[in-house]
Amino acid sequence: xxxxxxxxxxxxxxxxxxxxxxxxxxxxxxxxxxxxxxxxxxxxxxxxxxxxxxxxxxxxxxxxxxxxxxxxxxxxxxxxxxxxxxxxxxxxxxxxxxxxxxxxxxxxxxxxxxxxxxxxxxxxxxxxxxxxxxxxxxxxxxxxxxxxxxxxxxxxxxxxxxxxxxxxxxxxxxxxxxxxxxxxxxxxxxxxxxxxxxxxxxxxxxxxxxxxxxxxxxxxxxxxxxxxxxxxxxxxxxxxxxxxxxxxxxxxxxxxxxxxxxxxxxxxxxxxxxxxxxxxxxxxxxxxxxxxxxxxxxxxxxxxxxxxxxxxxxxxxxxxxxxxxxxxxxxxxxxxxxxxxxxxxxxxxxxx
Amino acid sequence: xxxxxxxxxxxxxxxxxxxxxxxxxxxxxxxxxxxxxxxxxxxxxxxxxxxxxxxxxxxxxxxxxxxxxxxxxxxxxxxxxxxxxxxxxxxxxxxxxxxxxxxxxxxxxxxxxxxxxxxxxxxxxxxxxxxxxxxxxxxxxxxxxxxxxxxxxxxxxxxxxxxxxxxxxxxxxxxxxxxxxxxxxxxxxxxxxxxxxxxxxxxxxxxxxxxxxxxxxxxxxxxxxxxxxxxxxxxxxxxxxxxxxxxxxxxxxxxxxxxxxxxxxxxxxxxxxxxxxxxxxxxxxxxxxxxxxxxxxxxxxxxxxxxxxxxxxxxxxxxxxxxxxxxxxxxxxxxxxxxxxxxxxxxxxxxxxxxxxxxxxxxxxxxxxxxxxxxxxxxxxxxxxxxxxxxxxxxxxxxxxxxxxxxxxxxxxxxxxxxxxxxxxxxxxxxxxxxxxxxxxxxxxxxxxxxxxxxxxxxxxxxxxxxxxxxxxxxxxxxxxxxxxxxxxxxxxxxxxxxxxx
Ligand SMILES: Nc1ncnc2c1ncn2[C@@H]1O[C@H](COP(=O)(O)OP(=O)(O)OP(=O)(O)O)[C@@H](O)[C@H]1O
Ligand SMILES: [Mg+2]
Numbered sequence: 062x063x064x065x066x067x068x069x070x071x072x073x074x075x076x077x078x079x080x081x082x083x084x085x086x087x088x089x090x091x092x093x094x095x096x097x098x099x100x101x102x103x104x105x106x107x108x109x110x111x112x113x114x115x116x117x118x119x120x121x122x123x124x125x126x127x128x129x130x131x132x133x134x135x136x137x138x139x140x141x142x143x144x145x146x147x148x149x150x151x152x153x154x155x156x157x158x159x160x161x162x163x164x165x166x167x168x169x170x171x172x173x174x175x176x177x178x179x180x181x182x183x184x185x186x187x188x189x190x191x192x193x194x195x196x197x198x199x200x201x202x203x204x205x206x207x208x209x210x211x212x213x214x215x216x217x218x219x220x221x222x223x224x225x226x227x228x229x230x231x232x233x234x235x236x237x238x239x240x241x242x243x244x245x246x247x248x249x250x251x252x253x254x255x256x257x258x259x260x261x262x263x264x265x266x267x268x269x270x271x272x273x274x275x276x277x278x279x280x281x282x283x284x285x286x287x288x289x290x291x292x293x294x295x296x297x298x299x300x301x302x303x304x305x306x307x308x309x310x311x312x313x314x315x316x317x318x319x320x321x322x323x324x325x326x327x328x329x330x331x332x333x334x335x336x337x338x339x340x341x342x343x344x345x346x347x348x349x350x351x352x353x354x355x356x357x358x359x360x361x362x363x364x365x366x367x368x369x370x371x372x373x374x375x376x377x378x379x380x381x382x383x384x385x386x387x388x389x390x391x392x393x394x395x396x397x398x399x400x401x402x403x404x405x406x407x408x409x410x411x412x413x
Numbered sequence: 414x415x416x417x418x419x420x421x422x423x424x425x426x427x428x429x430x431x432x433x434x435x436x437x438x439x440x441x442x443x444x445x446x447x448x449x450x451x452x453x454x455x456x457x458x459x460x461x462x463x464x465x466x467x468x469x470x471x472x473x474x475x476x477x478x479x480x481x482x483x484x485x486x487x488x489x490x491x492x493x494x495x496x497x498x499x500x501x502x503x504x505x506x507x508x509x510x511x512x513x514x515x516x517x518x519x520x521x522x523x524x525x526x527x528x529x530x531x532x533x534x535x536x537x538x539x540x541x542x543x544x545x546x547x548x549x550x551x552x553x554x555x556x557x558x559x560x561x562x563x564x565x566x567x568x569x570x571x572x573x574x575x576x577x578x579x580x581x582x583x584x585x586x587x588x589x590x591x592x593x594x595x596x597x598x599x600x601x602x603x604x605x606x607x608x609x610x611x612x613x614x615x616x617x618x619x620x621x622x623x624x625x626x627x628x629x630x631x632x633x634x635x636x637x638x639x640x641x642x643x644x645x646x647x648x649x650x651x652x653x654x655x656x657x658x659x660x661x662x663x664x665x666x667x668x669x670x671x672x673x674x675x676x677x678x679x680x681x682x683x684x685x686x687x688x689x690x691x692x693x694x695x696x697x698x699x700x701x702x703x704x705x706x707x708x709x710x711x712x713x714x715x716x717x718x719x720x721x722x723x724x725x726x727x728x729x730x731x732x733x734x735x736x737x738x739x740x741x742x743x744x745x746x747x748x749x750x751x752x753x754x755x756x757x758x759x760x761x762x763x764x765x766x767x768x769x770x771x772x773x774x775x776x777x778x779x780x781x782x783x784x785x786x787x788x789x790x791x792x793x794x795x796x797x798x799x800x801x802x803x804x805x806x807x808x809x810x811x812x813x814x815x816x817x818x819x820x821x822x823x824x825x826x827x828x829x830x831x832x833x834x835x836x837x838x839x840x841x842x843x844x845x846x847x848x849x850x851x852x853x854x855x856x857x858x859x860x861x862x863x864x865x866x867x868x869x870x871x872x873x874x875x876x877x878x879x880x881x882x883x884x885x886x887x888x889x890x891x892x893x894x895x896x897x898x899x900x901x902x903x904x905x906x907x908x909x910x911x912x913x914x915x
Contacts, residue, residue: 264776264780267761267772270761270763270764271762273757274761278773279740279741281739281776
C-alpha cells in the first residue's frame with residue numbers, strides 16, 4: 062500500500078501508465094506483438110525490438126529538448142539540425158558507388174556531431190547572450206537549416222554505399238541488438254551521470270523557475286541557458302547519424318522532418334511543463350518511446366500514413382488531458398479523501 | 414455588543430504532512446479591527462485563505478451575517494463582500510498600475526474600457542495613500558513597498574464589508590503606515606470589519622481592538638487588546654512562560670569592530686540608481702544603511718554584490734581593487750546578499766527547502782563539484798535547527814512554507830556559504846517577534862565570534878539602533894550622514910534624513 066502510494070504520486074506514474082496501456086492494447090490487438098525471435102545470423106528480432114530501435118533517435122532528441130524546455134525555452138530547430146548532421150556525415154563519407162569512403166567514417170561521424178554542436182552554440186548565443194525569444198531564435202535555424210544541408214549536398218540526395226555506415230542504424234555483425242539502442246542508452250547514461258554527479262540539473266531547474274533569484278544566488282544564468290542549447294545541438298547531431306544511416310542517404314528535405322514536434326511532445330508527455338522548471342528525464346524517454354509505439358501500432362493496425370497524424374493527435378490530446386492540472390487536482394482531491402494523512406498530534410489537540 | 418459579521422467555527426485545514434489549522438474559531442464584528450497573531454507558520458495566512466476560498470477547508474463552518482457561506486473561489490469571496498490583501502502581493506507585473514487596481518472591474522464607456530477615467534481614479538486613489546507615481550507605467554517599475562500600497566489601494570476601493578490585510582505594513586515605513594492606519598480607521602467608522610495581520614506588536618496595539626492568537630494551527634484564545642499586556646501576548650504566541658519571554662527584550666552587547674578593513678567603497682554610484690556613496694567596513698562590524706524607501710539603500714547593496722556594475726567610484730576588498738561585475742565575483746570575495754524582495758529574487762519556489770539552501774553554495778563550488786547528498790542533508794538540517802525553520806520535511810517545496818519561514822531559508826542559504834560580509838536587506842520582514850530578536854542577535858554574534866562584517870538594512874529604526882555599530886544615512890540616492898556609537902539613535906537618524914544638505 063505504502064509503495065503503491067509512493068508510485069502513484071511519483072512523476073513517472075502517468076507516463077508509465079500511458080505507455081503500459083498502449084503496450085497492453087498492442088499485445089491484445091496486434092498479432093505477435095510480444096514475440097521476439099533470434100534470426101539465423103544471431104540477431105534478436107521482433108516488434109518490441111523494432112520499436113526500441115526506431116525510437117532511439119527521438120529518445121536522444123528529447124533528452125536535449127528536456128533541458129531546453131526546463132529552462133523555459135524551446136528548440137524548434139532540432140529537425141533541421143538532424144538534416145544538417147545527416148548531410149555532413151554523408152558528404153564526408155561520400156557517395157562512391159564502389160563503397161569506398163572518402164574520409165574515415167569516425168571522422169565523418171565526429172564532424173556531423175560537431176556540426177550539431179555548432180548549431181546548438183548558435184542557438185545558445187542568440188537565446189542566452191542576445192536574449193532573443195527562444196521560438197524566434199531557433200526558428201532561424203529551423204528554416205535556414207535545411208537550406209544549409211542542401212548547399213552541402215549540392216542539392217542532391219547523397220546515397221552512401223559504404224557498408225559499415227549502415228551498422229549505425231542496423232546491427233553490427235556479431236551483436237544481438239541494433240546499434241541504435243546502444244547509442245540511445247549511452248546518451249541516457251551520460252545524462253544520468255550528469256544529473257547524479259554534477260549540479261547541472263539543479264541549476265537548470267532553478268533558472269527555469271526563477272531566473273532573477275537564480276542570478277541573485279550566483280548562478281551564471283547566461284551560461285546555463287547557453288549550455289542547454291549546445292547540448293540540444295549535440296543530441297540532434299547524434300540523431301542525425303541514426304536518421305541518415307537508416308536510409309543510407311542524406312535527404313536534406315526529409316531527414317528529421319517534424320521531429321522537433323515529436324521531441325517537444327515526448328517531453329510534454331513525460332510530465333515536464335512547457336513553462337519550465339522541474340523536468341523529468343525518465344519521463345521524456347518514456348514519452349519518446351510512447352510516441353514511437355503509437356506510430357508503430359497505427360501502422361500495424363493498417364492506418365494509412367496520411368491518416369496517421371489525426372489518430373496521433375487524438376491520442377496525444379487524451380494523454381495531455383490526463384496530465385492536465387485540472388485532472389491532477391481532481392485526482393489529488395480523490396486521493397485526499399481516500400487516504401487520510403496520519404496525525405500524531407490529533408489526540409493532543411482534542412485534549413487541549 | 415456590536416453585531417457579528419463573520420463567524421468561523423471549528424475550521425480544519427490539512428496539508429500533506431502538516432495540520433495547518435485544527436478546530437479554529439474566529440469571530441469578527443462590524444466596526445472592529447481584529448488582529449490575528451502567531452509565530453511564523455502558526456496558520457494565520459491559511460485561516461485567511463480558507464475564508465477567501467483560496468483553499469478548501471477540511472472541516473468547520475463559516476457564517477457570514479449568520480448565514481452559512483462557502484466561498485469557493487476568491488471571486489465568490491469578493492462577491493460576498495470580502496476584500497483581501499494577501500501576504501505575497503499578487504499583482505501582475507506587466508500590467509500598468511491603473512490596470513492592476515481596476516482589474517476585473519474596469520470603468521466602461523460605451524462598452525469599452527474608459528482609460529481616462531480609470532487612470533484618473535487610480536491616481537486619486539493612490540493620492541489618498543500619498544503615493545504619487547505614474548499610474549500608466551507597468552508595475553515592475555516600482556519597488557515592493559509601492560506594490561504593496563497599490564494592492565492596498567485596490568482592496569480598500571472595492572466596497573466591501575470585510576477587509577483582510579495580511580502583513581500589509583511589512584515593507585512600509587513609519588509615515589506610510591500611519592497613512593494606512595488613518596484609512597483603516599475611517600473604514601472602521603463606516604462599520605467595516607477588518608482583519609489585520611502583522612508581526613509588529615506596536616502597530617497591533619496602536620490599531621486593533623481585539624486579538625486572536627494562534628499557535629501551531631490551534632486557537633489559543635481571543636482577547637481584548639487593553640486586557641492583554643504585551644508580554645502575555647508574546648508568551649501566548651510562543652507558548653512559553655512569562656519569565657522566558659522577558660529575555661526577548663534583552664539586548665545583546667554590540668560587537669567591537671577590529672581595525673582591519675574588509676571592504677572599502679569610495680564614491681561609488683551607478684547612473685540612474687545611485688549618485689554617490691562611501692562605505693568602509695571593518696571586520697566584525699555591523700553597519701546599518703538607514704533612509705527612506707528609494708533613498709539608495711538597496712541600490713548600494715546591489716552594487717556591492719554585483720547585481721549591477723558601478724559606473725563610477727571604486728571598490729577595494731581586503732586592500733585589493735575589485736571589479737564586481739556579477740554576483741559570482743562578489744561571492745568569490747565572500748560577500749553574501751539576502752535580497753529584500755523574497756518572492757522575485759529570493760526563493761526558487763518549486764524547489765525544495767534543501768535545494769534552496771544549498772543553491773548558493775553549489776553555485777560557488779561550480780556545477781562540477783557537486784555537493785554529495787549526505788552533506789546537503791547535513792547542511793540543511795543544521796540550518797533548519799539553527800534558524801528554527803518550521804518545515805514538515807527538508808524536501809518540502811519552499812512555496813508551501815509560511816512567509817516568515819521562506820525568509821529564514823534565504824538567510825540560511827547565505828549563512829551556508831560562510832561569508833565574510835553578509836548583507837541583509839530587510840532580513841526581518843515578516844518574521845515573528847521571537848525570531849526577529851534571534852536574527853538581530855545572530856547578526857551581532859556572527860560579527861563578534863567569527864569577525865564577520867554585516868550590513869543591515871531595515872526600515873525599522875529600532876532594530877537598526879539595537880544592532881548596528883555604525884549607521885550610514887542616505888537620502889536621495891546619496892550618503893548624507895554617518896553616525897557612530899553613542900550618536901546612534903532614532904532621533905539623530907530622523908534629523909539626518911530630514912535635514913538639509915549635510
Ligand atoms: N500550500 C501549502 N502546502 C503545504 N503546506 C502549507 C501550504 N501553505 C501553508 N502550509 C503550511 O501551513 C502552516 C501554516 O502556514 P501559514 O502560511 O498559514 O503561516 P502564517 O501564520 O501565515 O506564518 P507567517 O507569519 O510566516 O506568514 C505552515 O507550517 C506551512 O508550512
Ligand atoms: Mg502568513
